[in-house]
Amino acid sequence: MDKGTVISIIAVMIAAANQVLVLFGKSPMLIDSTLIEQVVSAIFTIVTVLHAWLRRKKVNMAKEKKKDKKSKK
Template sequence: MDKGSLIRTVVLIVALINQFLVVFGKSPLPVENELIEQLISAGFTFVASIVAWFRNNYVTTKGDLQKKVLQSQGLLK
C-alpha cells in the first residue's frame, strides 16, 4: 500500500470511529452544542469517504486511461 492510500485509510477509519462515538453520545470533540458536534462529525466523515472513494476508483477520464493501461499490461483484472 502506498503512502497516500495509507493516509486516506487512516483518516477514513478515524472519521468512522468519530461518527460512531457521536452516535452513542460520546463527545470526541470539545464542542458544547450537540447539533454542531454532529454536523462537524458528519461533515468530516462525508469528506473523508468521498476523498477515499474518489482516489481509489477510476472516476475521471485520466483514471479511465490509467485503468486501460494497467489492464493492457496485465496488472489489473
C-alpha cells in the same frame, strides 16, 4: 498498498470512530451544542469518505491507462 491508500484508510477509520463516539454521546470535539457536533462529525465523515473514494477511482483509472499503453505495444 501505496502511502496515499494507507493514509486514506486511516482517515476513514478515524471518521468512523468519531461517528461512533458521537452516537454514544462521547464527544471527541470540544463543542457544547449536540446538533453542531453531529453536523461537524457528519461533514468530516462525508468529506473523508469522498476523498478516499475519489482517490481510489483516480488510482484505478491510472492503472487502466497504463495497462492500455502496455497492450498497444
